[in-house]
Amino acid sequence: MPAPQARSPSPDDCPVSLDVLGTLYRGDAEMVETVLSDIPSATRARLATYLYGKSHLHALGLRVASACTETDLVRVAGTAGAVLYAQSRAAPRAPEARHAGPRRISLAGSRSVA
Template sequence: MVQTKPGSQTIDETDCPVPLATLGALYRGDAETIDTIVAGIPDRTRARLAAYLYGKSHTHEIGLRVAATCAETDLVQVAGVAGAVLYAQSRSRPPRPAERISPTGRRISLAGSTRSRHA
């Protein structure tokens, strides 16, 4: 296991179907970068990656984006019924761009501070 930083959740390298460097590039990438990276990943591995990413709350949207590039048969073979659901969800709505999250995991808004001064 690789510790991401002291006190944080660990990433089990054996669960991730791609190298951690690729996973990091997907996590940091915009929609175009994600599409470029995914295009070079073999079909079956891409399906496993989609299921892996979808199963994690912070990479859920990236998982849907990757699943949108997969064949239903590949997703079902690697994830069973969950793969069929993932296939359907990835095609039922347009994928949103990969969202950037602050390092603390919370969105930062300054709008609330202005409102509190004028209230």
């Protein structure tokens, strides 16, 4: 009979409870810091990579990764962990300026001649 193999974690397995995840998602910066400080470092690194891999939780993943060490992130996700560590510490990009009003469309050569 073959030896049972360890089950590798599925990308859909969140390393924290849904209650903790909800608190992180809805919490302000201070609340997030408090919750993250109670999560063991290896679990925090797994959580950061899990969240970063979900497009709608990408920013939260970066926030969690900023509370992780590079060593933990690399241990959990290899080279991707090193990239996640660097991105979590990079200066955030300024959001693109959006115009409040509707865009004006001009058509070249549509001037009326008087």
